[in-house]
Amino acid sequence: MSTQKLEGKVAVITGGNSGIGRAAAIELAKQGAAVAIGARREDEGNAVVEEIRAQGGKAIFVKTDVTDASQVEALVAAAVSEFGGLDIAFNNAGIEGAALAPMMDETEDNARRVLEVNYFGLWHSMRAEIPELQKRGGGVIINTTSVAGLRGFPAFSSYVSSKFAVEGLSRSVAQEVAPLGIRVNTIAPGPIETPLLDRATGGDASGFTQLVPLQRAGTPEEVAALVTFLASPEATYVTATSLRVDGGMMA
Ligand SMILES: NC(=O)c1ccc[n+]([C@@H]2O[C@H](COP(=O)([O-])OP(=O)(O)OC[C@H]3O[C@@H](n4cnc5c(N)ncnc54)[C@H](OP(=O)(O)O)[C@@H]3O)[C@@H](O)[C@H]2O)c1
Numbered sequence: 565m566s567t568q569k570l571e572g573k574v575a576v577i578t579g580g581n582s583g584i585g586r587a588a589a590i591e592l593a594k595q596g597a598a599v600a601i602g603a604r605r606e607d608e609g610n611a612v613v614e615e616i617r618a619q620g621g622k623a624i625f626v627k628t629d630v631t632d633a634s635q636v637e638a639l640v641a642a643a644v645s646e647f648g649g650l651d652i653a654f655n656n657a658g659i660e661g662a663a664l665a666p667m668m669d670e671t672e673d674n675a676r677r678v679l680e681v682n683y684f685g686l687w688h689s690m691r692a693e694i695p696e697l698q699k700r701g702g703g704v705i706i707n708t709t710s711v712a713g714l715r716g717f718p719a720f721s722s723y724v725s726s727k728f729a730v731e732g733l734s735r736s737v738a739q740e741v742a743p744l745g746i747r748v749n750t751i752a753p754g755p756i757e758t759p760l761l762d763r764a765t766g767g768d769a770s771g772f773t774q775l776v777p778l779q780r781a782g783t784p785e786e787v788a789a790l791v792t793f794l795a796s797p798e799a800t801y802v803t804a805t806s807l808r809v810d811g812g813m814m815a
Pocket residue numbers: 578579580581582583584585602603604605606608628629630631656657658659660681685708709710711752753754755756757758759760761
């Protein structure tokens with residue numbers, strides 16, 4: 565008997581070629597899901613696909629910029645044509661934006677770019693995914709926010725604002741699509757060892773990790789475990805909420 569939690573399921577993962585998304589793609593595939601990975605960098609995307617296939621899993625990479633609705637639609641369409649439908653969407657693509665700066669020193673271009681990727685990218689994603697989830701009689705959406713979607717951080721205002729916006733979007737849409745059998749939740753990671761954290765902190769994350777009771781950054785795999793739980797039949801009564809995976813940071 566299979567012990568895979570997601571056997572026969574199909575997942576789309578944006579930002580699946582790096583960090584948290586990469587770990588989630590590998591774990592969802594290990595649990596039996598066929599995964600369609602969308603992001604911009606092809607070499608990194610194809611490398612994750614090869615890793616999953618080498619472990620006996622099913623995966624494709626579709627070069628996708630989430631700020632372009634038509635590219636997100638093409639990603640979802642590719643998942644459906646390759647694997648037969650869609651059951652799980654992990655909307656995780658995100659950027660930290662240009663070097664951290666107080667709001668008064670930030671450029672408008674940077675503020676708009678962060679919202680374009682982190683908020684509108686996810687908005688495009690859910691609009692492409694929901695009709696396909698509906699065709700299957702329901703499904704699961706998991707959106708990546710952050711502890712920065714739950715409190716403010718100085719010199720981080722656009723990123724924080726984008727994540728608060730995703731929290732609001734997710735909780736509202738969750739209520740709209742619950743009657744369709746679609747669950748929508750966010751995950752709010754604390755500092756996680758990824759290229760984004762390195763870029764955002766110049767390689768020294770101690771300013772964040774000193775706020776963490778567990779006294780360390782988390783790993784992408786520790787976040788992927790929560791994504792897998794939310795995607796699984798173990799979480800059928802969990803919707804419209806935000807689950808922290810932050811080492812206790814927001815306690
Ligand atoms: N690491 C942390 O401490 C932390 C904490 C809380 C929340 N988060 C959130 O976790 C998510 C994943 O970040 P990460 O830490 O794993 O960082 P990461 O390794 O830099 O991954 C970011 C991913 O987003 C993709 N991406 C960026 N812009 C995109 C675009 N326009 N279209 C499509 N894909 C795009 C990147 O791929 P391409 O560049 O190839 O497109 C990459 O796969 C983000 O939403 C981030 O805000 C991270």
